[in-house]
Amino acid sequence: DAGITQSPRYKITETGRQVTLMCHQTWSHSYMFWYRQDLGHGLRLIYYSAAADITDKGEVPDGYVVSRSKTENFPLTLESATRSQTSVYFCASSESLGVGTGNTIYFGEGSWLTVV
Amino acid sequence: AQSVTQLDSHVSVSEGTPVLLRCNYSSSYSPSLFWYVQHPNKGLQLLLKYTSAATLVKGINGFEAEFKKSETSFHLTKPSAHMSDAAEYFCVVSDGVGGYQKVTFGTGTKLQVIP
Numbered sequence A: 001d002a003g004i005t006q007s008p009r010y011k012i013t014e015t016g017r018q019v020t021l022m023c024h025q026t027w028s029h030s031y032m033f034w035y036r037q038d039l040g041h042g043l044r045l046i047y048y049s050a051a052a053d054i055t056d057k058g059e060v061p062d063g064y065v066v067s068r069s070k071t072e073n074f075p076l077t078l079e080s081a082t083r084s085q086t087s088v089y090f091c092a093s094s095e096s097l098g099v100g101t102g103n104t105i106y107f108g109e110g111s112w113l114t115v116v
Numbered sequence B: 001a002q003s004v005t006q007l008d009s010h011v012s013v014s015e016g017t018p019v020l021l022r023c024n025y026s027s028s029y030s031p032s033l034f035w036y037v038q039h040p041n042k043g044l045q046l047l048l049k050y051t052s053a054a055t056l057v058k059g060i061n062g063f064e065a066e067f068k069k070s071e072t073s074f075h076l077t078k079p080s081a082h083m084s085d086a087a088e089y090f091c092v093v094s095d096g097v098g099g100y101q102k103v104t105f106g107t108g109t110k111l112q113v114i115p
Helices: none
Strands: A004-007 A010-013 A019-026 A031-038 A042-051 A054-057 A064-066 A076-078 A087-095 A111-115 B002-008 B010-014 B019-021 B023-026 B031-039 B044-050 B054-060 B064-068 B073-076 B087-095 B102-104 B109-115
Touching: A004 A087, A004 B054, A010 B002, A019 A031, A019 A087, A019 A111, A019 B019, A042 A064, A042 B073, B002 B102, B010 B019, B019 B087, B019 B109, B023 B064, B031 B073, B044 B054, B044 B064, B044 B073, B073 B087
Parallel strands: A010 A111, B010 B109
Antiparallel strands: A004 A019, A019 A076, A031 A042, A031 A087, A042 A054, A064 A076, A087 A111, B002 B023, B019 B073, B023 B073, B031 B044, B031 B087, B054 B064, B064 B073, B087 B102, B087 B109
C-alpha cells in the first residue's frame, strides 16, 4: 500500500532555477492536486487534475506548471523559482469529487522547498 | 460562497483533560466536512468526515465531531487528551454542484498537550 509518494522530500535551489517536484500515486485515483502550505495561510490549491491530460488552475497558480500524461503521475514545475515560492508542497489524490460523495483526499508526506 | 473558520490558532490542554477544537463553515450547498491532523514534518491524515449521514461522527484515536447545521459548526472533541495528540488540525469543507466539488481548508489549529 504505497499510496502517494513525493520526491524530493527536501530541496534547496537558487532563484531563477527550474525545479520539478514529482508525485506518484498507486491507487489510480482520478483527481490529483498540488497544495502549498505557508504559515498563516493554511493549504492553498495550486493546480488540480481531474484525469490524465486534464488540468486546471487553483487559487495560486502563477509561476507553476503541471502536466499529467499518466493517471499515476502529476509533476509540479517551478519554471523560474522565486523566494516567495519557498514553502512546503503537498500532493494529494482523491477517487472522485462528485457532489455529495464526500470522498477523502489523501495526502503525500510533503516536499520542503527552499529558494535562496 | 464557501468558507471555513477555525476559531483558535492555538489550543493548549493538559494531558487527560478534554479537547475542543472549533470550526465554523459557510456553504451554499449541503457540504461534506472533514477534520485532518498533521504531525510535524508529515502529510495530512484524515481523522473523520461528515457526509450527510449521522450528525455525530466518530473518528480515529478517540476523536469525534458533531455537525450542527443551525450553528454552521463542526467542532472536534476528544474526552481525554494524550501527548501523542499534539499536532496541527485542519477543518475542511467540500461542496459544489455539477462536476468538480470545491474544497476549502481552514488555517489550522495547533494543539499543545501539557504533561
